[in-house]
Amino acid sequence: MAVVVRKPELVCPAGSLPALRAAVDEGADAVYIGFRDATNARNFPGLNFDADTAREGVRYAHSAGARVLLALNTYPRSAHWARWTAAVDRAAEIGVDAVILADPGLMHYAAVTHPQLRLHLSVQGSATSRHAIAFYHRQFGIRRAVLPRVLSLAQVRGIVERSPVEIEVFGFGSLCVMVEGRCTLSSYITGESPNTCGVCSPARAVRWEETPDGRQSRLNGVLIDRYAPGEAAGYPTLCKGRYRVGDATYYAIEEPTSLNVLELLPDLLACGVAAIKVEGRQRSPAYVREVARVLRAAIDTCAADPERFRVRAEWGAALDRLSEGRSHTLGALHRPWQ
Amino acid sequence: MRLALGPILYFWPAQAVRSFYEEVAAWPVDIVYLGETVCAKRRALRPDDWLALADRLAAAGKETVLSTQTLLESEADLRTLERICNNGRHLVEANDAAALHLLGGRGPFVSGPHINAYNAATLQWLAGLGARRWIPPLELSRDAVADLQHARPAGIETEVFAYGRLPLAFSARCFTARAANVAKDRCEMRCEAHPEGLMLHTREGQPLFAVNGIQLQSATPCNLLPEIDALKRLDVDVLRISPQPQDTGRIVTAFRAALDGAAPPDLRDLAPDGFNNGYWHGRAGMDWEAP
Numbered sequence: 001m002a003v004v005v006r007k008p009e010l011v012c013p014a015g016s017l018p019a020l021r022a023a024v025d026e027g028a029d030a031v032y033i034g035f036r037d038a039t040n041a042r043n044f045p046g047l048n049f050d051a052d053t054a055r056e057g058v059r060y061a062h063s064a065g066a067r068v069l070l071a072l073n074t075y076p077r078s079a080h081w082a083r084w085t086a087a088v089d090r091a092a093e094i095g096v097d098a099v100i101l102a103d104p105g106l107m108h109y110a111a112v113t114h115p116q117l118r119l120h121l122s123v124q125g126s127a128t129s130r131h132a133i134a135f136y137h138r139q140f141g142i143r144r145a146v147l148p149r150v151l152s153l154a155q156v157r158g159i160v161e162r163s164p165v166e167i168e169v170f171g172f173g174s175l176c177v178m179v180e181g182r183c184t185l186s187s188y189i190t191g192e193s194p195n196t197c198g199v200c201s202p203a204r205a206v207r208w209e210e211t212p213d214g215r216q217s218r219l220n221g222v223l224i225d226r227y228a229p230g231e232a233a234g235y236p237t238l239c240k241g242r243y244r245v246g247d248a249t250y251y252a253i254e255e256p257t258s259l260n261v262l263e264l265l266p267d268l269l270a271c272g273v274a275a276i277k278v279e280g281r282q283r284s285p286a287y288v289r290e291v292a293r294v295l296r297a298a299i300d301t302c303a304a305d306p307e308r309f310r311v312r313a314e315w316g317a318a319l320d321r322l323s324e325g326r327s328h329t330l331g332a333l334h335r336p337w338q
Numbered sequence: 339m340r341l342a343l344g345p346i347l348y349f350w351p352a353q354a355v356r357s358f359y360e361e362v363a364a365w366p367v368d369i370v371y372l373g374e375t376v377c378a379k380r381r382a383l384r385p386d387d388w389l390a391l392a393d394r395l396a397a398a399g400k401e402t403v404l405s406t407q408t409l410l411e412s413e414a415d416l417r418t419l420e421r422i423c424n425n426g427r428h429l430v431e432a433n434d435a436a437a438l439h440l441l442g443g444r445g446p447f448v449s450g451p452h453i454n455a456y457n458a459a460t461l462q463w464l465a466g467l468g469a470r471r472w473i474p475p476l477e478l479s480r481d482a483v484a485d486l487q488h489a490r491p492a493g494i495e496t497e498v499f500a501y502g503r504l505p506l507a508f509s510a511r512c513f514t515a516r517a518a519n520v521a522k523d524r525c526e527m528r529c530e531a532h533p534e535g536l537m538l539h540t541r542e543g544q545p546l547f548a549v550n551g552i553q554l555q556s557a558t559p560c561n562l563l564p565e566i567d568a569l570k571r572l573d574v575d576v577l578r579i580s581p582q583p584q585d586t587g588r589i590v591t592a593f594r595a596a597l598d599g600a601a602p603p604d605l606r607d608l609a610p611d612g613f614n615n616g617y618w619h620g621r622a623g624m625d626w627e628a629p
Contacts, residue, residue: 076457077482078485079485102454104454104464108460126454129411129436151510179510181454182408183507188556188623191621222540223541243539245517246517252549335523
């Protein structure tokens with residue numbers, strides 16, 4: 001007899017209306033977006049939604065039976081508090097299906113001011129245990145938690161079994177090596193971090209140089225990496241540079257690579273995760289379309305017959321083409337990675 | 339203003355930890371935080387050993403606080419956390435929401451630097467849960483701390499991280515094991531060989547981070563000793579010094595002297611690569627703004 005599994009939602013990123021439409025057209029169950037400012041963790045120039053485009057995105061998604069989640073997942077400082085609460089109000093008024101929050105003060109505001117608004121705990125909330133999730137559930141009535149990319153598969157399973165709320169995990173995209181919400185490497189070098197400004201390694205601080213030793217990438221003057229002629233050069237995030245530790249120069253933190261959990265889909269479905277999330281609101285509509293298409297097919301195929309599920313070569317190839325360093329990893333889900 | 343010694347962030351052998359705290363008992367420091375906050379595999383001292391150390395320091399007149407692990411992943415991590423939160427004798431520093439889950443509403447606790455309290459609403463909420471003291475996130479600037487000082491609820495003290503390498507990030511991956519080319523599950527406690535971390539340099543030789551197991555720290559120590567007058571004006575209650583294997587006593591003495599009105603002593607010889615204070619001045623954390 002076939003094993004009955006819960007089919008997780010496919011949650012896709014959208015940094016623009018065309019990306020949102022692409023995700024919905026390819027079968028995303030939900031799309032997550034952000035407003036065009038520092039209230040979300042992808043505060044990049046030219047990206048994201050104002051109230052009108054967000055409203056249009058909600059209309060488009062709802063007409064296709066998809067949901068829209070709005071990320072307000074940075075940590076406002078007191079001087080800017082009103083901008084964040086206004087963003088919560090705007091989200092409620094636009095009619096998004098949930099807001100994704102990290103800041104406890106803002107969760108409190110949302111729970112009190114908009115009790116009907118569904119709250120998801122952002123990955124930036126750093127909840128890595130059932131106690132932390134139970135706490136946010138008890139305090140603010142969160143309905144879902146997004147897990148940081150630091151847990152093994154067995155640990156994810158343990159949390160899903162005992163969590164009072166739905167669990168969302170990352171399935172594909174750039175890999176944060178550090179516990180999200182607790183990484184200040186970027187602000188240490190540039191003054192701007194995901195928590196405070198919604199950016200990691202901000203583009204304004206990036207400089208590329210051609211030198212006799214090769215191409216070099218710098219972040220606020222700090223050498224992140226040097227590339228031999230012909231060597232692919234990645235975006236200079238601090239955790240993907242080559243450094244010297246002792247006598248060795250290597251990717252001391254992590255290689256340029258992407259998270260890809262396709263081969264673990266049967267396990268993730270069996271343990272009952274509610275949603276699988278694709279990283280990348282900064283990506284193009286074409287990228288979002290391709291990733292949504294592959295993930296939709298993979299999740300549907302797996303849910304139909306998890307025991308015989310195999311990752312199709314074409315899926316792997318399509319995703320690797322879109323991956324950083326053209327390679328992929330299971331990250332912390334696979335214990336030896338740690 | 340009082341002085342606190344933060345938890346030891348590195349992995350030192352049990353005997354080194356015990357000798358360290360024997361010295362601490364005689365130092366002019368008011369508050370001592372104890373416990374393993376970085377990696378659950380570091381078990382040279384068990385929770386009961388930390389409790390015994392805390393008892394001894396309390397008997398020596400120190401206010402003692404047991405600090406909890408920052409990244410909690412396994413059921414075993416949660417059991418250790420429960421043991422510490424339910425210790426019944428010493429105040430506890432929460433460094434994760436799981437600790438708030440166990441401590442909230444059950445009496446006073448300390449909200450540590452890894453609880454993300456960036457604004458007055460969050461601080462108010464923490465006070466409501468029973469926080470009696472809070473440590474602002476390390477990347478908050480003087481101006482942001484000043485805003486929060488104006489808005490802070492009655493009865494909550496503010497403690498600022500004033501000296502030491504800044505703990506900047508935590509991962510599931512152990513970067514010390516990675517440097518030794520071994521998996522974390524077979525690490526054989528490689529971090530014990532690096533009592534103040536393992537230096538990570540750029541390819542140009544710039545010291546960037548200190549690798550401390552699953553934690554990355556700033557390569558240079560943060561030093562707010564020259565800012566003591568500004569800290570006093572902000573009504574900061576406690577300054578935290580983060581322990582290092584050498585010279586911690588000298589640093590404590592220097593801060594004590596400055597708090598008592600002496601000119602801040604020169605500590606430059608302790609940091610051959612310089613200090614940082616950029617976060618405090620609202621800049622990149624690694625920067626140093628001369629006083």
